[in-house]
Amino acid sequence: MYIWQKINIEMSIIEEKINKNTGILKVSVKIKDYKDKVAESIKGYRKKVSLPGFRSGMVPVSLIKKKYGLSIKIDEINKLLSEKVNKYLKENNPSIMGYPLPKKADIDWAKEDDYIFEYELGYRPEFNITLPKKDKVSYYSIKPDDKQVKDAVDNLRKQHGENTFPNDVKINDILYLKLDEIQRKGESKKLVSHSSSLLVDDLLVSGLKTKLLKSKKDDTLMVNIKEVFKNETELSSLLNIKKEEIEHLNNEFSLKIDSIKRVSPAKLNEDFFKKSFPEETIKTKKEFNLAIEKKFSEMYEKQSENKYFNDVVDFVIDSSKIDLPNDFLKRWIVANSDGKKKNEDVEKEYNLYQKSFCWELIKDKIILEQNIDLTEETVFSKAKEIFKLQLLQYGMKKEDVELENMTKNLIQNQEERRRIEEQIVTDEMIKYFKKNIKAKNKEVSIDEFSKLVTKN
Numbered sequence: 001m002y003i004w005q006k007i008n009i010e011m012s013i014i015e016e017k018i019n020k021n022t023g024i025l026k027v028s029v030k031i032k033d034y035k036d037k038v039a040e041s042i043k044g045y046r047k048k049v050s051l052p053g054f055r056s057g058m059v060p061v062s063l064i065k066k067k068y069g070l071s072i073k074i075d076e077i078n079k080l081l082s083e084k085v086n087k088y089l090k091e092n093n094p095s096i097m098g099y100p101l102p103k104k105a106d107i108d109w110a111k112e113d114d115y116i117f118e119y120e121l122g123y124r125p126e127f128n129i130t131l132p133k134k135d136k137v138s139y140y141s142i143k144p145d146d147k148q149v150k151d152a153v154d155n156l157r158k159q160h161g162e163n164t165f166p167n168d169v170k171i172n173d174i175l176y177l178k179l180d181e182i183q184r185k186g187e188s189k190k191l192v193s194h195s196s197s198l199l200v201d202d203l204l205v206s207g208l209k210t211k212l213l214k215s216k217k218d219d220t221l222m223v224n225i226k227e228v229f230k231n232e233t234e235l236s237s238l239l240n241i242k243k244e245e246i247e248h249l250n251n252e253f254s255l256k257i258d259s260i261k262r263v264s265p266a267k268l269n270e271d272f273f274k275k276s277f278p279e280e281t282i283k284t285k286k287e288f289n290l291a292i293e294k295k296f297s298e299m300y301e302k303q304s305e306n307k308y309f310n311d312v313v314d315f316v317i318d319s320s321k322i323d324l325p326n327d328f329l330k331r332w333i334v335a336n337s338d339g340k341k342k343n344e345d346v347e348k349e350y351n352l353y354q355k356s357f358c359w360e361l362i363k364d365k366i367i368l369e370q371n372i373d374l375t376e377e378t379v380f381s382k383a384k385e386i387f388k389l390q391l392l393q394y395g396m397k398k399e400d401v402e403l404e405n406m407t408k409n410l411i412q413n414q415e416e417r418r419r420i421e422e423q424i425v426t427d428e429m430i431k432y433f434k435k436n437i438k439a440k441n442k443e444v445s446i447d448e449f450s451k452l453v454t455k456n
Contacts, residue, residue, distance in 0.1 A: 014026040020126075023123060024103075024119070025085070027081060027084060029117065034073070034076050037079075037080065038069070042072055046064050051067075077115070081117060095124045096123055096124060097122045097329065101122075101331060102120075122329055122332065123325060125325075129316060129362060129366070132312065137312055137315055137437065137440070138308075138442050139308045139440070140307055141297070142304055143443045144445075154265070158266075160272055162266070165259060167260070171201050172262070173200050174200075174263075175260055176260070178258050179192070179196060179239060180254045180256075181249060181250050182222075182252040183250070187250075189248075191250075192239055194240045196239070198238065200212055200213070300446065308439065309426065313362075317359055320362065329354075330343070372429075384407040388403060
């Protein structure tokens with residue numbers, strides 16, 4: 001048994017190491033440590049307490065002491081313990097997990113005496129990180145299939161195509177419609193009337209689609225609106241009404257074709273290539289398809305990295321043989337669950353807790369050994385980068401000064417700050433893993449990748 005001892009004027013604390021995993025913190029509290037504090041607290045209590053038969057603030061100290069003295073004493077000693085244990089931890093920085101756990105003991109609080117309180121300690125284990133050897137983990141590069149590339153080409157051709165407004169209707173046309181609810185005989189309610197648009201090819205009701213394809217600009221069709229648009233979300237959007245209003249709609253609507261828009265796909269030439277990829281020089285269709293594949297790869301890269309990261313983490317946790325103070329941690333989880341967890345609950349779920357504890361230890365060790373920077377400047381820079389990308393996704397662009405002010409406000413939120421710090425650590429650890437692990441590179445389709453993720 002190893003003993004560290006720290007004595008100060010107010011209180012002595014002894015740390016006893018029982019074994020490599022656990023220890024005891026013994027905190028000695030003497031009468032002189034708490035007596036004056038309890039007396040002062042009783043006086044303060046006297047000023048604010050009211051009892052029948054006494055004016056406020058005039059209750060005798062002896063009566064206050066008799067009625068509330070014991071609970072005041074317990075509170076003061078607990079405050080003293082908390083203060084001194086925190087001070088000890090700060091000054092000595094013992095390598096422990098969680099927080100010291102008070103041991104249950106029968107204490108005669110009514111007795112004016114010196115006390116010794118004991119706390120259980122669970123020590124952080126020493127261990128070496130075991131990284132996977134060559135080809136023990138895979139890095140899955142997601143390659144788009146031919147259909148994805150073709151669909152992307154078609155979408156870009158439409159995006160950069162020429163708009164025309166013909167009189168006839170074809171399958172990929174966009175129709176601009178005037179929709180009017182038809183009044184029933186003897187009805188006096190306000191009728192729905194709204195202008196909207198729809199893509200002919202999106203219509204699921206083949207009968208209406210067939211009629212529209214035979215129609216022309218300014219034609220009017222009669223439709224059963226609830227039969228044509230059975231999805232309430234789509235129907236409420238089309239008519240610009242709330243979902244709960246749908247049940248009050250009449251079935252019959254007139255549908256007038258106000259305008260027809262047709263997009264003639266852009267031709268596959270250098271002008272189109274430049275519009276699609278302004279920063280690149282593309283001269284042929286093959287080069288264009290390769291550029292699209294590259295965009296897909298960049299888009300999928302984060303998913304590949306997340307899978308790689310999780311696979312490496314699982315391997316490292318399983319292989320590093322970390323000897324946790326498991327019995328202590330189980331008691332600590334129950335004690336810190338605010339009564340929500342029982343011993344049997346923790347036993348059932350402990351594998352998940354154990355994995356989480358191991359990962360936190362591994363992560364802390366890598367952060368320390370690799371000097372991963374979590375300074376204010378780094379967190380701010382990362383937050384600004386993330387915020388800027390999010391704004392761009394919504395088509396928003398902010399001046400640098402405004403963006404910096406928004407970022408400052410963002411990282412004041414502790415939950416957001418923790419999320420950003422976690423992202424910095426994850427990014428740095430992926431770099432560390434890639435540098436130190438020779439992974440097997442495998443090319444897969446997005447469907448194959450999705451199955452791999454689901455399987456895990």
